[in-house]
Amino acid sequence: MITELRPMPPSFEMRAPQTTLLLEVDRLKAYYKTQLFGVDREVRAVDDVSLKVSRNEIYGLAGESSSGKSSLIKTIAGAIRPPLRVIEGSVRFNFKDGERDIYKLSPQELSAIRWSHLSYIMQGSMSVLNPVRRIKHAFVDFALPHVNVKGADFTNLVERHLKRVHLDPAVLQAYPHELSGGMRQRVTIALATVCGPEFIIADEPTTALDVIVQKGVLLMLREIQQELKSSVLFVTHDMAVHANLTDRLGIMYAGRLVEEGRTRDLFKKPLHPYTAHLISSLPRIGDEAPKKGLEGTPPSLANPPPGCRFHPRCPLAIDICRREAPPMVEILPGHRAACHVAQADPTRVETVT
Ligand SMILES: Nc1ncnc2c1ncn2[C@@H]1O[C@H](COP(=O)(O)OP(=O)(O)OP(=O)(O)O)[C@@H](O)[C@H]1O
Numbered sequence: 433m434i435t436e437l438r439p440m441p442p443s444f445e446m447r448a449p450q451t452t453l454l455l456e457v458d459r460l461k462a463y464y465k466t467q468l469f470g471v472d473r474e475v476r477a478v479d480d481v482s483l484k485v486s487r488n489e490i491y492g493l494a495g496e497s498s499s500g501k502s503s504l505i506k507t508i509a510g511a512i513r514p515p516l517r518v519i520e521g522s523v524r525f526n527f528k529d530g531e532r533d534i535y536k537l538s539p540q541e542l543s544a545i546r547w548s549h550l551s552y553i554m555q556g557s558m559s560v561l562n563p564v565r566r567i568k569h570a571f572v573d574f575a576l577p578h579v580n581v582k583g584a585d586f587t588n589l590v591e592r593h594l595k596r597v598h599l600d601p602a603v604l605q606a607y608p609h610e611l612s613g614g615m616r617q618r619v620t621i622a623l624a625t626v627c628g629p630e631f632i633i634a635d636e637p638t639t640a641l642d643v644i645v646q647k648g649v650l651l652m653l654r655e656i657q658q659e660l661k662s663s664v665l666f667v668t669h670d671m672a673v674h675a676n677l678t679d680r681l682g683i684m685y686a687g688r689l690v691e692e693g694r695t696r697d698l699f700k701k702p703l704h705p706y707t708a709h710l711i712s713s714l715p716r717i718g719d720e721a722p723k724k725g726l727e728g729t730p731p732s733l734a735n736p737p738p739g740c741r742f743h744p745r746c747p748l749a750i751d752i753c754r755r756e757a758p759p760m761v762e763i764l765p766g767h768r769a770a771c772h773v774a775q776a777d778p779t780r781v782e783t784v785t
Pocket residue numbers: 464466475477495496497498499500501502503504515669733
């Protein structure tokens with residue numbers, strides 16, 4: 433974990449505003465439907481989520497464990513397997529060669545856009561590297577079918593890409609166990625980006641790494657994103673990583689998106705009490721005040737509470753919060769939150785911390 437918040441680097445401030453929409457997720461619901469001893473069970477892991485990601489943007493997704501982050505991005509990537517099912521909603525990508533509605537594509541059409549248009553670095557994705565095969569085979573298996581070159585030209589393309597991400601092309605001859613954890617993660621990012629995808633989804637790619645190696649991998653991801661001008665959907669529960677890497681940030685709680693805005697706006701003025709808690713629990717150098725934990729536990733997504741799902745833990749909860757689910761509303765320019773209290777008075781959330 434990175435333990436210190438630093439200002440965004442100049443590259444972030446200077447990046448030209450980019451408004452062309454690349455991903456549009458509309459009212460998406462995806463539930464795990466299981467049966468236990470003949471009794472149906474439904475876990476509402478993604479419950480009515482809408483979000484948009486622009487070209488050349490790093491969009492972060494945060495929230496505590498079990499809030500539905502992985503389920504949401506698997507659904508966005510079209511990488512779901514039973515018992516997870518899409519119940520409602522749509523996932524549309526506006527790629528340069530045309531629009532794709534992920535859940536209207538055939539399996540062949542979906543596999544044709546993987547790696548070249550849309551790549552997905554899964555949690556624990558280092559396991560995509562076969563322990564008994566050299567790294568070069570992973571590039572041949574995953575990337576070769578998606579590029580127009582073969583033989584020596586393909587090797588040149590891979591070697592050029594490895595250099596671009598500061599990896600010695602000699603890694604191609606190595607077995608995964610001969611590389612450090614940081615190098616293996618760099619290799620998986622190189623694999624996911626070698627075909628120049630327009631959209632990269634990364635699920636906790638640096639969580640298992642120590643802080644120094646993590647910083648190097650994040651820097652590499654940002655460099656490659658800027659070079660390819662791709663968009664990234666980056667998931668981690670680590671708010672300090674979001675502060676350093678992402679342009680915009682969405683906060684998930686109990687299967688719902690509860691706040692979204694520019695990362696610096698969220699850190700400066702959170703509009704949802706849950707976000708305020710996440711930010712205030714970050715350690716800061718010189719701040720010796722004891723950190724208050726959030727009372728209670730996240731609700732069961734098989735039986736979530738009525739109204740706002742955060743209300744049983746919310747210090748600001750009022751009557752309406754127990755009855756009615758708050759809609760996501762733009763409260764400040766480009767800054768949305770699903771909170772009855774903040775919608776009535778955005779300054780109230782400041783009193784949470
Ligand atoms: N295969 C499954 N069958 C039933 N429920 C599942 C399954 N996988 C996940 N869930 C449930 O879906 C909910 C959301 O899980 P998910 O893994 O998406 O959360 P997350 O925010 O990514 O958590 P983490 O940060 O720990 O990875 C949780 O309640 C989880 O128990």
